[in-house]
Amino acid sequence: MKTAWIFVVLGVAFLVAGSYLGLFVAPAEEYMGNVQRIMYVHVPTAWNWMLAVLYAFGAAIAFLFTANAKWDARLEAGLEVSTLLAFLLCCQGSIWAKPTWGVWWDWDPRLTSVAVLLFASIGIIALRGFVDDPHRRAVWSAVATIIASVDLPIVYYSVKWWNSLHQQQSSPQTVSSQFHLPLRLNAFGVLFLMIGFIMLRTRVANMNRARETALPPMTEHAGEIA
Amino acid sequence: MNESEKTRRKTRWFMLGAFVVAGAAFALIAATSMSKNLVYYWTPVDLYRAGNKAYGATIRLGGMVTPGSIKKLGGTAVEFDVHDATQHVHVKTSSVPPQMFRANIGVVVEGTMLRDGYFQSSRLMVSHNNEYKAPAKGHPVDQKTLRKMMESTEGIKD
Numbered sequence: 001m002k003t004a005w006i007f008v009v010l011g012v013a014f015l016v017a018g019s020y021l022g023l024f025v026a027p028a029e030e031y032m033g034n035v036q037r038i039m040y041v042h043v044p045t046a047w048n049w050m051l052a053v054l055y056a057f058g059a060a061i062a063f064l065f066t067a068n069a070k071w072d073a074r075l076e077a078g079l080e081v082s083t084l085l086a087f088l089l090c091c092q093g094s095i096w097a098k099p100t101w102g103v104w105w106d107w108d109p110r111l112t113s114v115a116v117l118l119f120a121s122i123g124i125i126a127l128r129g130f131v132d133d134p135h136r137r138a139v140w141s142a143v144a145t146i147i148a149s150v151d152l153p154i155v156y157y158s159v160k161w162w163n164s165l166h167q168q169q170s171s172p173q174t175v176s177s178q179f180h181l182p183l184r185l186n187a188f189g190v191l192f193l194m195i196g197f198i199m200l201r202t203r204v205a206n207m208n209r210a211r212e213t214a215l216p217p218m219t220e221h222a223g224e225i226a
Numbered sequence: 227m228n229e230s231e232k233t234r235r236k237t238r239w240f241m242l243g244a245f246v247v248a249g250a251a252f253a254l255i256a257a258t259s260m261s262k263n264l265v266y267y268w269t270p271v272d273l274y275r276a277g278n279k280a281y282g283a284t285i286r287l288g289g290m291v292t293p294g295s296i297k298k299l300g301g302t303a304v305e306f307d308v309h310d311a312t313q314h315v316h317v318k319t320s321s322v323p324p325q326m327f328r329a330n331i332g333v334v335v336e337g338t339m340l341r342d343g344y345f346q347s348s349r350l351m352v353s354h355n356n357e358y359k360a361p362a363k364g365h366p367v368d369q370k371t372l373r374k375m376m377e378s379t380e381g382i383k384d
Contacts, residue, residue: 030359031326039358064241067234101351102324106334108266135233139240146244150252163288164266165334167356176360 004199011193018044018185026182035099039179042092043170044187048194049089050152052082053117055198057149060142072138073205075145076128077198079121085194086118101165109158110166113151120148134212267334270313273345280339287315287337287345288353293329308333308345316343321350 022040029036056078063071093111094104105111124144131137159168172180258264265272267288273280292307292314299305304327305318317335327333331354337347 027360030361031354032358036358060244061241064237064244065234067230067237100324100326100354102321102327103349103351106351109264139237142237143240143244146241147248147251150248150255153252154255162264162266163269165351165353167354170356170358174355174357176358178360179358 001200001203004196004203007192007196007199011189011191011196014185014189014192016189018182018187018189021185022179022182026178029176029179032100035096038092038096040182040186041190042089042096043183044190045085045089045092047187048190049082049085050156051191052078052085052194052198053121053149053152056082056121056145057152060145060149063138063142064146069134069138069209070206072134072142073202073209074198075138075142076205077201079124079141079145080201081194081197083118083121083125084197085190086114086121089114090118106165108165109162110155110164113155113158117148117151117155120144120151124148134209269310270308270315271310273315273339274313281341282338284336284338286334287317287339287347288332288334289315291327291329291331291333296329304350305344308335315339315345317345317347319347319350321348323350324352326352326354 018040022037026037028034056075059071059075059078062068063075090111093114097106098104124141127144128137128141131140158164159166175183267286268276268280269289270287273285273287287308289308289310292309295305295307297305299318301320302322303318303320304323305316307314308317309315317337319335319337321335327350331352334351334353335345335347336349336351337345339345
């Protein structure tokens with residue numbers, strides 16, 4: 001609990017430092033001007049979103065392997081935090097796209113594959129809401145998460161496999177060294193914040209689960225009478 | 227075998243099933259991407275190769291803006307040439323060009339190829355490459371940067 005808050009505070013501190021450098025110290029990009037500064041949140045969000053999806057994927061496998069409910073709580077947390085990051089990613093991307101590409105959105109392979117994963121994770125969260133039996137809910141959402149995770153390598157390779165509006169991955173060689181520090185600080189900022197959120201959300205999931213299983217057994221077998 | 231061991235066996239079968247479905251889905255998508263069934267835009271070469279199929283349908287055309295070809299037509303309308311390694315297509319658009327629009331930048335235009343020999347577009351999008359540069363003093367664009375910018379659309383390598 002305390003560790004989670006340390007991560008949150010650390011994340012905010014890194015984000016403040018990185019964003020300050022990104023907004024006020026680093027120069028504007030040669031062609032894009034100030035709009036490029038959105039990179040300092042967009043790219044860290046993208047990286048950490050992928051990590052969050054991987055975490056949910058790992059938790060899904062661990063749950064199905066061990067049938068231990070604590071992995072279901074971790075899956076729930078990873079899934080929700082990854083959904084939040086995917087949503088932020090699409091919003092930031094749109095804000096960046098309008099002045100540079102000229103459109104808020106287009107169904108190019110990268111954007112489409114990210115949207116697919118965003119809607120898939122919203123769908124899995126909704127699925128969790130529909131299933132009353134905790135074990136069945138855990139199994140179904142773990143299976144759905146593993147299947148949805150197929151989209152993650154597709155997101156990554158979308159800009160290589162197909163021609164797209166979104167540019168290919170940048171590397172330290174293609175990004176001016178003056179942009180590196182704010183980008184890295186914010187990457188760690190989002191990472192720490194994400195770890196803190198996942199830890200806190202896992203705690204909530206565990207408490208919900210404890211409350212659920214503490215209910216009298218009557219409701220659990222209500223379906224069998226009919 | 228106790229109860230929890232039984233549950234575990236069952237969930238492991240579910241895991242296997244999930245991996246089979248996931249693997250099949252991935253293989254399918256990877257295979258279709260190899261066969262180029264999924265195309266976001268055509269380059270000028272693709273457009274000419276398509277022959278008659280290129281006319282009339284709404285398509286996206288991607289390539290580089292040819293230097294010296296940009297002409298304002300009054301209002302927001304602009305005309306310019308889009309090229310890849312070997313072909314040029316003349317484009318007319320009523321869409322407001324984004325701030326990044328300039329010679330030698332990648333564009334994706336949505337519209338129709340007309341029999342009159344030009345591409346009529348209602349949606350102009352600028353695609354930039356993966357380079358982010360701090361402004362250098364002196365020459366804004368050196369020869370090397372220009373080269374990289376021109377290669378930034380994939381179609382150009384055909």
